[in-house]
Amino acid sequence: MSNNQVEHGGYIHHVSILFFLIVMVVVRVEAYSGGGSSEQCDYFTGTWTVDESYPLYKPATCPFIEREFRCVPNGRPDLIYTHYRWQPLSCNLLRFDGRNFLEKMRGKSIMFVGDSLSRNQWQSLTCLLHSAVPNSNYTVARVDDVSIFTFTEYEVKVMLDRNVYLVDIVREDIGRVLKLDSIQSSKLWNGIDMLIFNTWHWWSRRGPSQPWDYIQVGNQVMKDMDRMKAFEKALTTWAAWVDSNIDPTKVRVFFQGISPSHYNGTLWNEPSAKSCIREKTPLAGSTYPGGLPPAVGVLKSVLSTIKKPVTLLDITTLSLLRKDAHPSIYGLFGSKGMDCSHWCLSGVPDTWNEILYNLI
Numbered sequence: 001m002s003n004n005q006v007e008h009g010g011y012i013h014h015v016s017i018l019f020f021l022i023v024m025v026v027v028r029v030e031a032y033s034g035g036g037s038s039e040q041c042d043y044f045t046g047t048w049t050v051d052e053s054y055p056l057y058k059p060a061t062c063p064f065i066e067r068e069f070r071c072v073p074n075g076r077p078d079l080i081y082t083h084y085r086w087q088p089l090s091c092n093l094l095r096f097d098g099r100n101f102l103e104k105m106r107g108k109s110i111m112f113v114g115d116s117l118s119r120n121q122w123q124s125l126t127c128l129l130h131s132a133v134p135n136s137n138y139t140v141a142r143v144d145d146v147s148i149f150t151f152t153e154y155e156v157k158v159m160l161d162r163n164v165y166l167v168d169i170v171r172e173d174i175g176r177v178l179k180l181d182s183i184q185s186s187k188l189w190n191g192i193d194m195l196i197f198n199t200w201h202w203w204s205r206r207g208p209s210q211p212w213d214y215i216q217v218g219n220q221v222m223k224d225m226d227r228m229k230a231f232e233k234a235l236t237t238w239a240a241w242v243d244s245n246i247d248p249t250k251v252r253v254f255f256q257g258i259s260p261s262h263y264n265g266t267l268w269n270e271p272s273a274k275s276c277i278r279e280k281t282p283l284a285g286s287t288y289p290g291g292l293p294p295a296v297g298v299l300k301s302v303l304s305t306i307k308k309p310v311t312l313l314d315i316t317t318l319s320l321l322r323k324d325a326h327p328s329i330y331g332l333f334g335s336k337g338m339d340c341s342h343w344c345l346s347g348v349p350d351t352w353n354e355i356l357y358n359l360i
């Protein structure tokens with residue numbers, strides 16, 4: 001009798017282990033198949049390959065490119081940099097189709113929120129869409145810090161909210177205070193169907209181009225603090241805003257990722273280079289010798305704490321490989337400037353938008 005019980009118990013034990021294993025297999029299979037094909041492919045690991053069918057539009061077909069990004073009309077003589085296509089290692093990207101994008105987004109609004117790198121991507125998207133439907137009417141308007149590009153026929157709004165820190169700067173008696181816990185400007189983001197955030201480049205600013213006098217965390221007001229910690233704190237405030245305000249059934253949220261600069265050739269094995277000038281081709285391969293900027297790690301760690309779905313456009317590495325694609329002396333200030341932070345249009349931000357297109 002007792003033997004029997006033991007055997008019986010052993011049998012149940014085996015059955016439960018078997019059951020457990022089956023459940024595990026089912027759970028794993030679901031984890032892999034869930035989310036559809038877009039999440040199975042890593043669009044962000046790949047190489048740049050020459051493709052004469054690129055760029056996706058000629059600068060001349062986009063009359064509204066701002067001087068800052070308009071490298072070819074500004075006199076840039078070499079054009080090889082415009083003929084590259086991003087090729088992920090493990091899959092192919094669909095070529096950007098502007099009509100299809102507009103049809104998918106009919107009646108909807110898209111808003112980029114961030115600094116001039118957001119403006120760079122916003123301009124790229126409006127150029128990609130306009131060049132696909134050059135005879136379709138559009139309007140451009142600006143209301144305070146928000147630029148609104150409307151494809152009237154499709155009722156699609158592509159907007160830019162210039163907001164370099166995401167958190168607030170408030171004028172007080174002591175001066176301009178950067179408040180790392182305050183995100184009142186988020187009221188502009190309500191009711192938008194797709195939001196693409198970005199902040200980073202302004203966190204290291206000092207001196208006259210720093211647009212604040214004090215920095216505040218909680219009740220503590222300081223003259224300055226560790227900038228990477230400030231960046232992290234602000235992102236955490238933004239993350240809390242996402243978690244308490246975004247309805248994922250209505251709103252799609254992206255983070256643009258850290259767009260890299262090229263002022264130090266040591267990082268791409270060309271120690272004599274002090275900027276991106278005269279760089280004509282991308283780096284070969286899939287990795288950047290100088291590694292990733294530390295801000296990427298901070299951003300990813302904050303994103304990992306958000307409960308609502310936020311998709312990172314993880315464009316840092318693919319952009320790091322493009323030391324050739326900045327305006328250099330063909331940007332806003334011409335030969336008096338050296339811009340190795342923004343990107344020529346057409347150019348790299350078109351690829352960011354091509355990946356965005358593949359994700360939606």
Ligand SMILES: *[C@@H]1O[C@H](CO)[C@@H](O)[C@H](O)[C@H]1NC(C)=O
Pocket residue numbers: 136137153
């Ligand atoms: C575009 O705008 C013009 C001028 O406002 C108007 O006459 C024309 O009908 C519009 N075209 C379309 C396709 O809506």
Ligand SMILES: *[C@@H]1O[C@H](CO)[C@@H](O)[C@H](O)[C@H]1NC(C)=O
Pocket residue numbers: 264266267
């Ligand atoms: C360039 O990067 C190298 C390697 O990180 C570093 O040692 C060097 O100080 C940098 N040069 C400048 C001018 O920042």
